[in-house]
Amino acid sequence: MKSMVTTQLENGRQTEVLLADDLKDLSAHLGEYGRLVLWVFDTNTVKLFKQLPPSHVVLESGESAKNFSSLERILSSALDEGLARDGRIIGFGGGVVCDMSAFAASVYMRGCRLTLVPTTLLAMVDASLGGKAAIDFQGMKNMVGSFYPASEVLISIDTLRTLNEKEFLNGLAEVIKHALLSQDEELYKFLLMRKNEILSRDPKTLAALVELSLKVKQWYIEQDPLETLGIRQSLNLGHTFGHALESSSHYLMWGHGACVAWGTCRALEAGVVLGVTDKAYASGATKLFKSFGYDIEYRIGRGDWIEYRDHLLKDKKKVDGNVRFVLLEKQGSTILMPLDLQLIQHLVIAKPIF
Amino acid sequence: MKSMVTTQLENGRQTEVLLADDLKDLSAHLGEYGRLVLWVFDTNTVKLFKQLPPSHVVLESGESAKNFSSLERILSSALDEGLARDGRIIGFGGGVVCDMSAFAASVYMRGCRLTLVPTTLLAMVDASLGGKAAIDFQGMKNMVGSFYPASEVLISIDTLRTLNEKEFLNGLAEVIKHALLSQDEELYKFLLMRKNEILSRDPKTLAALVELSLKVKQWYIEQDPLETLGIRQSLNLGHTFGHALESSSHYLMWGHGACVAWGTCRALEAGVVLGVTDKAYASGATKLFKSFGYDIEYRIGRGDWIEYRDHLLKDKKKVDGNVRFVLLEKQGSTILMPLDLQLIQHLVIAKPIF
Ligand SMILES: NC(=O)c1ccc[n+]([C@@H]2O[C@H](COP(=O)([O-])OP(=O)(O)OC[C@H]3O[C@@H](n4cnc5c(N)ncnc54)[C@H](O)[C@@H]3O)[C@@H](O)[C@H]2O)c1
Numbered sequence: 285m286k287s288m289v290t291t292q293l294e295n296g297r298q299t300e301v302l303l304a305d306d307l308k309d310l311s312a313h314l315g316e317y318g319r320l321v322l323w324v325f326d327t328n329t330v331k332l333f334k335q336l337p338p339s340h341v342v343l344e345s346g347e348s349a350k351n352f353s354s355l356e357r358i359l360s361s362a363l364d365e366g367l368a369r370d371g372r373i374i375g376f377g378g379g380v381v382c383d384m385s386a387f388a389a390s391v392y393m394r395g396c397r398l399t400l401v402p403t404t405l406l407a408m409v410d411a412s413l414g415g416k417a418a419i420d421f422q423g424m425k426n427m428v429g430s431f432y433p434a435s436e437v438l439i440s441i442d443t444l445r446t447l448n449e450k451e452f453l454n455g456l457a458e459v460i461k462h463a464l465l466s467q468d469e470e471l472y473k474f475l476l477m478r479k480n481e482i483l484s485r486d487p488k489t490l491a492a493l494v495e496l497s498l499k500v501k502q503w504y505i506e507q508d509p510l511e512t513l514g515i516r517q518s519l520n521l522g523h524t525f526g527h528a529l530e531s532s533s534h535y536l537m538w539g540h541g542a543c544v545a546w547g548t549c550r551a552l553e554a555g556v557v558l559g560v561t562d563k564a565y566a567s568g569a570t571k572l573f574k575s576f577g578y579d580i581e582y583r584i585g586r587g588d589w590i591e592y593r594d595h596l597l598k599d600k601k602k603v604d605g606n607v608r609f610v611l612l613e614k615q616g617s618t619i620l621m622p623l624d625l626q627l628i629q630h631l632v633i634a635k636p637i638f
Numbered sequence: 639m640k641s642m643v644t645t646q647l648e649n650g651r652q653t654e655v656l657l658a659d660d661l662k663d664l665s666a667h668l669g670e671y672g673r674l675v676l677w678v679f680d681t682n683t684v685k686l687f688k689q690l691p692p693s694h695v696v697l698e699s700g701e702s703a704k705n706f707s708s709l710e711r712i713l714s715s716a717l718d719e720g721l722a723r724d725g726r727i728i729g730f731g732g733g734v735v736c737d738m739s740a741f742a743a744s745v746y747m748r749g750c751r752l753t754l755v756p757t758t759l760l761a762m763v764d765a766s767l768g769g770k771a772a773i774d775f776q777g778m779k780n781m782v783g784s785f786y787p788a789s790e791v792l793i794s795i796d797t798l799r800t801l802n803e804k805e806f807l808n809g810l811a812e813v814i815k816h817a818l819l820s821q822d823e824e825l826y827k828f829l830l831m832r833k834n835e836i837l838s839r840d841p842k843t844l845a846a847l848v849e850l851s852l853k854v855k856q857w858y859i860e861q862d863p864l865e866t867l868g869i870r871q872s873l874n875l876g877h878t879f880g881h882a883l884e885s886s887s888h889y890l891m892w893g894h895g896a897c898v899a900w901g902t903c904r905a906l907e908a909g910v911v912l913g914v915t916d917k918a919y920a921s922g923a924t925k926l927f928k929s930f931g932y933d934i935e936y937r938i939g940r941g942d943w944i945e946y947r948d949h950l951l952k953d954k955k956k957v958d959g960n961v962r963f964v965l966l967e968k969q970g971s972t973i974l975m976p977l978d979l980q981l982i983q984h985l986v987i988a989k990p991i992f
């Protein structure tokens with residue numbers, strides 16, 4: 285186990301992210317906790333283990349498992365296993381399993397211990413760090429939850445071998461987003477130089493990629509642990525444009541990552557039009573997304589505008605009824621502002637600007 | 639509105655307890671929040687209002703409502719009313735409504751605003767302050783929950799007029815317990831001197847009683863906000879002995895307060911036997927309980943011992959498998975220790991010692 289990142293959170297709490305050599309190394313580390321643990325898997329991640337730990341619960345895979353019934357299943361298993369407050373829930377899976385395990389740990393006996401083992405690229409670079417945990421409720425994403433950082437996050441790069449291409453690209457879009465938000469250019473340059481090793485999932489390369497990406501998220505979390513200061517919202521770059529696409533019924537085949545990549549490029553364009561973003565930087569970043577295979581030039585059909593707009597206006601992150609977009613002033617520096625609906629329409633259905 | 643107590647909690651958060659002149663005064667204060675609120679009642683407390691606030695949800699009354707289904711009902715109503723993160727849940731009721739409202743507020747959009755209006759004496763002096771919120775789960779009390787202090791607690795003494803005698807005595811037992819745990823003798827003396835006004839529920843007297851009692855709880859909370867330092871556990875004085883009685887099937891007619899009073903006297907006796915508690919002090923405190931009508935001399939039948947013992951051994955607050963009891967060294971000073979089963983048996987089924 286090698287320490288990757290240690291994030292200081294409020295209240296003296298911290299999350300330590302450790303890199304395991306492989307799943308065996310990781311299991312050995314977790315084995316030291318003895319029997320006072322409950323593992324949480326989903327139907328896919330449970331297959332990564334030949335020998336299952338005795339105390340475990342297996343959720344359905346996918347977003348639809350982020351609900352109260354999964355929460356009750358985890359809590360009930362914890363109770364059956366006799367976990368006390370000093371017991372530990374170990375979430376082994378993608379963002380869904382991480383979110384469910386963290387939420388369950390936050391409320392079990394008003395808070396028990398928590399280890400997260402993210403097994404998707406998205407969960408490694410995003411969902412496992414930062415303490416946000418939530419379930420979907422009445423069709424609304426992440427409506428109910430808590431802030432409850434894991435004390436440790438264990439990463440075993442070998443789990444990424446079985447991840448399908450779409451899920452891999454979901455995570456990679458967040459990595460590229462992090463590269464634009466970073467206070468330095470290391471991650472950006474790494475993406476430019478190591479494209480082939482990344483796409484062929486060379487383990488050493490992926491470990492370095494995850495570490496660089498986590499450090500960017502860490503920076504934003506430490507500035508604004510509870511998302512009350514407006515700094516952490518920068519991490520939503522591309523998400524407002526992207527979510528509306530993701531939610532529109534015609535784009536169900538688009539993955540989350542593809543939408544985030546597309547949305548980030550729309551935000552870059554908006555910045556250019558408004559004189560906020562440097563044109564050359566926007567153009568370079570757009571090319572970076574493109575080079576990893578994202579369809580960022582796509583535009584929605586004229587007939588789909590109304591549905592798209594309606595999804596946009598439902599965005600959760602409204603202030604005084606206005607949806608605010610994250611725009612990039614320059615690398616690592618963002619600004620939050622509402623955008624004119626006509627400009628948005630122009631950007632999402634017109635021809636590309638550059 | 640008059641400020642009674644302001645409790646400083648970790649993270650710079652605080653709970654302000656305000657005394658209203660009456661329900662009208664209280665409603666006027668809450669009216670200032672406008673429409674971004676959701677009121678939570680139970681079927682009894684909803685009757686205290688002639689004109690109901692437009693956004694409200696009414697839970698079943700009683701302990702059995704402390705469950706996931708009530709939680710989902712509150713969250714779902716909050717969503718229907720369009721509450722955002724800056725919206726406010728107002729819990730208006732006894733400990734059950736306060737616990738449910740606080741738990742719901744803690745998870746709604748990862749935390750919205752919270753006002754508690756305790757309407758039982760127990761909730762006024764205990765459940766509304768300290769940030770503990772929980773539901774019962776699979777027959778286990780307070781198994782699932784969070785720490786989420788209300789930003790304000792509003793007390794309107796006139797709500798106590800409709801409380802039945804048993805519920806009133808439930809709260810009073812906690813008040814007497816607080817008197818023993820207090821760092822000074824003010825509350826103890828108040829109870830001795832003002833017994834008649836208390837029992838006749840003279841409003842001014844009750845307001846002073848609630849304030850003195852809250853100040854004792856405040857002291858313990860501020861020392862140990864998250865119950866991690868072993869100080870706040872002192873507030874469990876009498877509860878281990880008492881809960882076991884409450885849980886034994888033969889004592890269903892005993893109220894929670896009657897059990898706490900009885901349990902506190904057993905803890906005092908244990909202290910005397912072990913040379914921890916001053917005999918005169920224990921005897922005085924026992925008389926104080928008695929003077930308010932609690933049946934503290936009651937002993938369980940020989941045939942009920944096994945069931946009582948089994949409930950005792952199930953106590954949640956075990957350390958290394960040992961149930962630890964709160965004993966009183968002297969007024970305001972406690973010690974936590976396991977007790978010999980034979981001694982316990984002697985105390986709960988033998989004749990009184992003094
Ligand atoms: N808490 C946060 O800060 C945060 C941040 C970002 C996203 N999220 C949440 O994360 C979720 C998305 O995460 P996700 O994309 O990881 O989704 P996911 O957990 O559903 O995983 C995607 C799919 O990959 C499968 N899978 C997981 N690991 C695998 C592996 N090693 N090999 C093969 N298949 C594997 C899963 O079973 C699932 O079918 C969303 O619910 C989102 O809200 C949370």
Ligand SMILES: NC(=O)c1ccc[n+]([C@@H]2O[C@H](COP(=O)([O-])OP(=O)(O)OC[C@H]3O[C@@H](n4cnc5c(N)ncnc54)[C@H](O)[C@@H]3O)[C@@H](O)[C@H]2O)c1
Pocket residue numbers: 680681682683686699700701704731732733734735737757758760761764765766767768769770771772780797798799800801802805808
């Ligand atoms: N969070 C904490 O720190 C804490 C502390 C102590 C107790 N509690 C919890 O509080 C609960 C017990 O509280 P409680 O005794 O207030 O129970 P409760 O809320 O069930 O109230 C008792 C009864 O009185 C009724 N009632 C409430 N206000 C009334 C009024 N003004 N007039 C007439 N009837 C009224 C209720 O409808 C109920 O039937 C338990 O669930 C316990 O776990 C929590």
